[in-house]
Amino acid sequence: MKPSxxxxxxxxxxxxxxxxxxxxxxxxxxxxxxxxxxxETPSFEKIEVIGGEYGNDGEQLIFKILSNGKKLSxxxxxxxxxxNYSKFANSISEKAxxxxxxxxxxxxxxxxxxxxxxxxxxxQVQTVxxxxxxxxxxxxxxxxxxxxxxxxxxxxxxxxxxxLYDKIIKDLGLKGVSLRINNRKILYGFSKLxxxxxxxxxxxxxxxxxxxxxxxxxxxxxxxxxxAKDKIQKIKEFILLEGTNKFKLERIKKAFEDSKIxxxxxxxxxxxxxxxxxxxxxxSIDLKFDLSLARGLSYYTGTIFExxxxxxxxxxxxxxxxxxxxxxxxxxxxxxxxVGISLGFERVLMALHKFKLFPKGLNNRVQVLIANFxxxxxxxxxxxxxxxxxKGVNSEFYxxxxxxxxxxxxxxxxxxxxxxxxxxxxxxxxxxxxxxMNEGTQVCFKISQLESVVLSRLKK
Amino acid sequence: MKPSxxxxxxxxxxxxxxxxxxxxxxxxxxxxxxxxxxxETPSFEKIEVIGGEYGNDGEQLIFKILSNGKKLSxxxxxxxxxxNYSKFANSISEKAxxxxxxxxxxxxxxxxxxxxxxxxxxxQVQTVxxxxxxxxxxxxxxxxxxxxxxxxxxxxxxxxxxxLYDKIIKDLGLKGVSLRINNRKILYGFSKLxxxxxxxxxxxxxxxxxxxxxxxxxxxxxxxxxxAKDKIQKIKEFILLEGTNKFKLERIKKAFEDSKIxxxxxxxxxxxxxxxxxxxxxxSIDLKFDLSLARGLSYYTGTIFExxxxxxxxxxxxxxxxxxxxxxxxxxxxxxxxVGISLGFERVLMALHKFKLFPKGLNNRVQVLIANFxxxxxxxxxxxxxxxxxKGVNSEFYxxxxxxxxxxxxxxxxxxxxxxxxxxxxxxxxxxxxxxMNEGTQVCFKISQLESVVLSRLKK
Numbered sequence: 001m002k003p004s005x006x007x008x009x010x011x012x013x014x015x016x017x018x019x020x021x022x023x024x025x026x027x028x029x030x031x032x033x034x035x036x037x038x039x040e041t042p043s044f045e046k047i048e049v050i051g052g053e054y055g056n057d058g059e060q061l062i063f064k065i066l067s068n069g070k071k072l073s074x075x076x077x078x079x080x081x082x083x084n085y086s087k088f089a090n091s092i093s094e095k096a097x098x099x100x101x102x103x104x105x106x107x108x109x110x111x112x113x114x115x116x117x118x119x120x121x122x123x124q125v126q127t128v129x130x131x132x133x134x135x136x137x138x139x140x141x142x143x144x145x146x147x148x149x150x151x152x153x154x155x156x157x158x159x160x161x162x163x164l165y166d167k168i169i170k171d172l173g174l175k176g177v178s179l180r181i182n183n184r185k186i187l188y189g190f191s192k193l194x195x196x197x198x199x200x201x202x203x204x205x206x207x208x209x210x211x212x213x214x215x216x217x218x219x220x221x222x223x224x225x226x227x228a229k230d231k232i233q234k235i236k237e238f239i240l241l242e243g244t245n246k247f248k249l250e251r252i253k254k255a256f257e258d259s260k261i262x263x264x265x266x267x268x269x270x271x272x273x274x275x276x277x278x279x280x281x282x283x284s285i286d287l288k289f290d291l292s293l294a295r296g297l298s299y300y301t302g303t304i305f306e307x308x309x310x311x312x313x314x315x316x317x318x319x320x321x322x323x324x325x326x327x328x329x330x331x332x333x334x335x336x337x338x339v340g341i342s343l344g345f346e347r348v349l350m351a352l353h354k355f356k357l358f359p360k361g362l363n364n365r366v367q368v369l370i371a372n373f374x375x376x377x378x379x380x381x382x383x384x385x386x387x388x389x390x391k392g393v394n395s396e397f398y399x400x401x402x403x404x405x406x407x408x409x410x411x412x413x414x415x416x417x418x419x420x421x422x423x424x425x426x427x428x429x430x431x432x433x434x435x436x437m438n439e440g441t442q443v444c445f446k447i448s449q450l451e452s453v454v455l456s457r458l459k460k
Numbered sequence: 461m462k463p464s465x466x467x468x469x470x471x472x473x474x475x476x477x478x479x480x481x482x483x484x485x486x487x488x489x490x491x492x493x494x495x496x497x498x499x500e501t502p503s504f505e506k507i508e509v510i511g512g513e514y515g516n517d518g519e520q521l522i523f524k525i526l527s528n529g530k531k532l533s534x535x536x537x538x539x540x541x542x543x544n545y546s547k548f549a550n551s552i553s554e555k556a557x558x559x560x561x562x563x564x565x566x567x568x569x570x571x572x573x574x575x576x577x578x579x580x581x582x583x584q585v586q587t588v589x590x591x592x593x594x595x596x597x598x599x600x601x602x603x604x605x606x607x608x609x610x611x612x613x614x615x616x617x618x619x620x621x622x623x624l625y626d627k628i629i630k631d632l633g634l635k636g637v638s639l640r641i642n643n644r645k646i647l648y649g650f651s652k653l654x655x656x657x658x659x660x661x662x663x664x665x666x667x668x669x670x671x672x673x674x675x676x677x678x679x680x681x682x683x684x685x686x687x688a689k690d691k692i693q694k695i696k697e698f699i700l701l702e703g704t705n706k707f708k709l710e711r712i713k714k715a716f717e718d719s720k721i722x723x724x725x726x727x728x729x730x731x732x733x734x735x736x737x738x739x740x741x742x743x744s745i746d747l748k749f750d751l752s753l754a755r756g757l758s759y760y761t762g763t764i765f766e767x768x769x770x771x772x773x774x775x776x777x778x779x780x781x782x783x784x785x786x787x788x789x790x791x792x793x794x795x796x797x798x799v800g801i802s803l804g805f806e807r808v809l810m811a812l813h814k815f816k817l818f819p820k821g822l823n824n825r826v827q828v829l830i831a832n833f834x835x836x837x838x839x840x841x842x843x844x845x846x847x848x849x850x851k852g853v854n855s856e857f858y859x860x861x862x863x864x865x866x867x868x869x870x871x872x873x874x875x876x877x878x879x880x881x882x883x884x885x886x887x888x889x890x891x892x893x894x895x896x897m898n899e900g901t902q903v904c905f906k907i908s909q910l911e912s913v914v915l916s917r918l919k920k
Contacts, residue, residue, distance in 0.1 A: 001508065001790060001791055001792065002791075002792065003509060003567040003570050003571045003791040003792070004506065004571065005501070005502050005505065005506070005567075005571075006502060006504055006505070006506055006554070006555045009502035009503075009504070010502065011499065011500070011501050011502070011568055011571070011572065012499060012500040012501075013499060013572075013575070014497035014498055014499060014582070016500075017497075017498040017499060017500055018498075020500075021498075032825050032826075032854050033849050033852070033853075033854050033855075034849070034854075034856060035826045035829075035854060035855060035856030035874075037474035037477075037825060037826075037874070038474055038477040038478070038481075039471065039472060039473060039474060039477060040471070040472040040476075040477055040480075041465075041471050041472075042465050042466065042469035042470065042471070042601055043469075043503070043557075043587060043589070043601055044466060044469070044601075045465065045466070046464065046465070046466055048461065049463060060528065060529060061528075063525050063526070063528070064525070064526040065523050065524070065525055065526065065557075066523070066524040066525065066526045066549055066552070066553050068520065068521075068523075068591045069520065069545065070545070072540075072545040072548060072549060073543070073545065075535075075540060075548075077537070077540075080532075080535060080537075083533070085529065085530070085532040085533065088532060088535075089526055089532060092526070092552075093526050094466070095466045097503075097525075107463040107465075108471055110463050111463045111464065111465075111471070112471065112473075115473070117869070117870055117873035117874065119859055119860075119870075121856070122474070127503060129503070131528045141502055141503055141504075149859070152859045152860050154859035154860050156838065156842070156857060156859045157859050159842070160856075160857070160859075163846070167849070275838075275839065275842075278839050279839060279842045279843050279846060280843070280846065330461060331461055331462075331463040332461065332462065332463070365492050365497060366492075366495045366497075369495075378616065378735075379735065379738050379739060382616070382619070382735075382739045383739050383740070386623070386739060386740065389493050389494070389627070392493070393493075394492050394493050394494075394495060395493075395495060396494060396495030396581070396620075397616060397620070399579055399609070399612045399614035399616045399617050399620075400579075400612050400614050409577070410577055410579075413577040414495075414497070414577065
């Protein structure tokens with residue numbers, strides 16, 4: 001049997017784990033710098049919790065877990081015979097793998113609301129799973145990093161989240177990042193003025209494809225789905241508006257002053273953009289008010305964000321988020337407006353690879369290898385090893401009495417800096433050699449010098 | 461809809477995540493101290509990789525993932541109608557959640573053998589899932605921490621693993637821990653001498669229950685499964701042998717010197733116990749040669765370990781492991797003897813709770829809350845916030861202009877040490893108050909003093 005892993009999943013080598021941890025830590029540190037605290041939710045949720053939140057397309061991508069043992073006897077064969085596979089699946093499955101972190105968070109908040117103090121600021125760095133067709137930058141198992149605040153509708157939160165993105169991007173060293181920002185209320189006002197507010201979600205799902213299919217494509221699809229051509233023309237000008245954020249805000253305000261809801265969205269945009277400016281703006285991110293930003297998920301109700309890397313268009317967005325006023329309602333939570341951002345960890349990682357932004361030395365953890373020259377010297381070697389470790393020096397003893405060449409090549413492949421050599425001859429003289437693998441030099445020490453001289457040299 | 465989570469799973473609050481991370485980090489640091497490097501494997505594996513490794517009982521506990529969409533049309537209804545639910549399940553499922561970390565590791569090693577340098581020392585701290593009936597200390601989703609070396613049969617590895625357990629237990633502060641150690645070769649020699657070597661696995665599975673059902677229970681079950689009564693009497697003496705490790709080794713050696721394989725196992729035991737003694741023994745763990753230790757999993761072939769807490773018997777073992785010579789053979793890996801240990805993270809955590817071994821202050825991450833006195837002072841507050849964060853002080857601005865009492869109670873519930881107060885009056889005087897929530901005191905500073913005085917006071 002030739003071993004392999006399921007498509008869309010990955011094994012991570014030690015070096016890859018080090019890189020992933022490096023980025024994870026940077027993100028977590030900044031989440032905590034901004035006052036967010038970590039929670040963790042189960043890998044799988046009940047299907048009734050996850051279902052119905054991600055639209056038809058999303059629903060197809062949820063991984064369901066097969067019920068165990070006798071529960072399978074409840075399989076709904078009628079549905080199977082009618083080729084209603086979705087209903088069939090639900091008859092033999094009660095839970096599903098996490099599809100994102102926002103819905104489990106909403107469930108968490110309502111379930112634990114009596115133990116929480118609001119506004120509740122949490123972050124979550126956990127795996128999510130989607131049965132997507134694997135392709136460049138898209139996996140079936142991937143890590144997401146979310147920060148959300150729930151229980152306050154203050155717009156200072158939106159400002160916080162812009163600053164948080166900015167700080168993370170700065171610390172990672174990514175250049176040329178843009179943060180697209182829009183407000184679903186403006187778009188909703190649009191659709192109301194033009195009389196298709198009951199098809200608002202269809203409209204935003206199509207508009208959301210603008211990046212990929214350009215305005216022509218959006219227009220074509222809107223027409224195909226029976227949106228009136230003259231109405232589409234009316235919004236084209238605003239969707240494609242260029243200029244500064246201020247200019248766009250003014251221009252759109254003038255055109256949509258009849259819509260109370262659009263105006264509300266525009267004022268919110270104004271507050272965010274103005275006050276961000278007042279406190280010095282963003283350092284490493286270009287904030288861009290963009291009326292074409294729609295976000296596919298239906299639960300957003302106010303500000304929406306999308307973090308993009310225009311100089312690496314292949315990977316799409318590297319983050320996104322927004323405000324959702326009603327997400328907890330499904331679970332019985334009241335008056336709990338939430339707002340949050342997410343970082344697409346895998347894509348951030350790809351960008352850091354592409355622009356070579358990882359610091360050197362991340363793969364160098366073991367500091368000393370003690371070579372093995374047979375049983376006679378093994379005991380003294382293991383005593384030395386114990387002393388090194390007691391001082392916090394990552395170290396190991398080569399387990400077999402192999403040729404020295406093989407042992408040194410082992411040290412090289414693990415990027416171990418020092419090899420300690422203590423054979424029969426050295427034992428007689430109560431000494432050992434410390435070989436520096438980077439410089440190719442070696443120095444002789446008395447065994448008695450180990451703690452006073454050698455350890456200070458190895459101090460990290 | 462009243463939200464809840466699947467049985468056997470858990471939500472973790474921020475405080476619980478801090479505790480879990482504290483333990484995780486201690487374990488990881490020690491794994492790295494001993495020269496192990498991290499890898500990560502996918503949450504799910506192909507069923508043919510996972511299946512057939514965990515015995516009949518284990519097989520029932522594997523979570524299978526339902527295939528998506530049209531693949532469900534392949535459901536094997538004949539098997540369903542014959543109530544062969546296991547075969548039915550396999551017709552609509554191609555992958556399953558990780559059941560342990562050892563089998564995925566073996567798969568990893570064979571799949572990547574050309575990129576690896578042997579001996580390969582890896583650690584893995586990842587979630588595993590088992591459809592076990594939830595009970596005290598037993599969950600359906602839990603974390604495991606494994607360290608394994610593959611590609612060397614040196615017994616120094618077994619010694620390393622004992623020392624590694626010892627160091628972790630010492631760092632966590634657990635007292636009274638025992639490490640039971642045995643060797644499957646000794647047991648196999650036993651069964652050969654007594655003529656039931658072809659039922660060796662049945663024998664070990666029953667013997668493994670000794671802790672729970674005492675020797676009487678084991679005897680009863682062995683008889684029930686047609687092991688001859690006189691043979692059982694022959695091993696009773698050795699299974700229940702008390703005394704020092706040395707004494708037991710000598711005693712058993714004498715009785716089984718006719719069995720080459722038992723003798724081999726006994727010599728291995730001897731090597732480990734002797735040389736551990738020579739280099740100073742274990743500090744925080746009592747090493748106990750125990751012939752009744754059998755381990756349920758059939759893949760062990762040499763030394764076996766079990767880490768127990770006799771003063772907290774409710775939780776069973778807190779770790780285990782052993783040597784497996786043939787596990788990679790299934791995947792085409794040759795000559796790859798492996799040996800490893802696992803820590804039952806959840807049980808370790810329960811023990812730390814029970815014996816109150818967590819250090820204080822693990823729940824205190826946010827250092828400063830800036831109170832909100834309305835829009836007029838919000839801008840200056842946010843500028844101060846930016847400066848605090850630039851210096852690495854975890855801090856936040858209360859988003860709403862709520863009553864101060866509510867804001868202070870928020871700070872209290874998050875264990876925030878300092879609250880910065882800057883209202884209209886203070887703004888006029890270009891000052892602010894810094895309130896120490898632990899001491900109940902507050903000091904007035906000029907805003908201009910922020911960086912020189914206040915930040916140095918807040919330095920962590």
